[in-house]
Amino acid sequence: MAAGTALVTGASAGIGREFCHQLGARGYDLILVARDGPRIDALAAELRSRYGLQAEALVADLTRESDVARVAARITKTPTLSLLVNNAGFGTTGSVAGAPPGQQEDMLRLHVLAPMRLTQAALPGLLARAQGAIVNVSSIASFMYSAGSVNYCASKAYLTTFTEGLAAELRGSGVGAQALCPGFTRTEFHQRMTAGADQQAASRPRLLWMTAEFVVGVSLRQLERGGPVVCIPGIRYKMIIGLVRLLPRRIIGVITGRKYRRV
Numbered sequence: 001m002a003a004g005t006a007l008v009t010g011a012s013a014g015i016g017r018e019f020c021h022q023l024g025a026r027g028y029d030l031i032l033v034a035r036d037g038p039r040i041d042a043l044a045a046e047l048r049s050r051y052g053l054q055a056e057a058l059v060a061d062l063t064r065e066s067d068v069a070r071v072a073a074r075i076t077k078t079p080t081l082s083l084l085v086n087n088a089g090f091g092t093t094g095s096v097a098g099a100p101p102g103q104q105e106d107m108l109r110l111h112v113l114a115p116m117r118l119t120q121a122a123l124p125g126l127l128a129r130a131q132g133a134i135v136n137v138s139s140i141a142s143f144m145y146s147a148g149s150v151n152y153c154a155s156k157a158y159l160t161t162f163t164e165g166l167a168a169e170l171r172g173s174g175v176g177a178q179a180l181c182p183g184f185t186r187t188e189f190h191q192r193m194t195a196g197a198d199q200q201a202a203s204r205p206r207l208l209w210m211t212a213e214f215v216v217g218v219s220l221r222q223l224e225r226g227g228p229v230v231c232i233p234g235i236r237y238k239m240i241i242g243l244v245r246l247l248p249r250r251i252i253g254v255i256t257g258r259k260y261r262r263v
Contacts, residue, residue: 003027004082012039014187016087018212024051035061062088062114063106072121082132084122086115091152104151111155130174136163138179143241167229178223179230182215183237184208
């Protein structure tokens with residue numbers, strides 16, 4: 001990938017923040033999008049100092065239509081844009097019947113509508129220049145369904161399938177697309193979820209946990225080499241998802257349903 005400008009959503013922490021650092025080290029100028037103004041202002045200053053690049057902080061809440069439109073407009077006004085990383089997201093636990101409707105709607109806006117809108121905004125310029133890429137940060141949850149995380153799995157499934165279809169449309173255009181599907185990654189993601197989810201996370205084997213540095217490194221190397229559209233970092237997770245794809249779908253529901261009832 002030739003360096004230009006990269007726009008990263010959910011840039012203030014975790015995988016998004018790591019994308020900013022690794023892209024900055026590769027010579028990209030950056031547009032950082034997140035809700036937390038002070039954090040992305042500080043990160044932009046850090047990136048400028050460390051890598052000698054241009055870094056702009058753009059405060060936006062992508063669950064709001066007006067903010068999505070504003071970020072989309074910024075994309076269309078960036079002739080040097082060569083990479084869009086749709087990373088913003090969050091998770092919840094709890095039944096559909098008991099979950100606050102507004103929270104579930106925000107998840108769908110953030111995981112489904114915002115990436116689609118920003119991708120549409122980026123594509124005309126990328127296609128005109130016949131170069132660049134779009135990375136949609138999905139999850140291994142996109143390959144299964146789970147009681148207690150119904151909309152999280154469903155929205156991530158959309159994101160993975162959307163990216164696969166997009167890559168088929170873009171074949172031969174010079175523009176790439178990747179669905180990054182990490183497993184358990186040590187970020188603030190789990191800290192923002194409920195206590196039940198934290199207890200689940202603590203009980204998971206240490207071997208299943210990855211760092212954001214590792215996940216982003218795998219993503220960018222695969223993108224640079226023109227690797228598969230779906231990127232699953234870590235051999236363990238490749239094996240797990242390979243097994244999941246062989247299982248009858250109803251078995252997945254039995255397994256996740258039992259875990260949900262225990263929690």
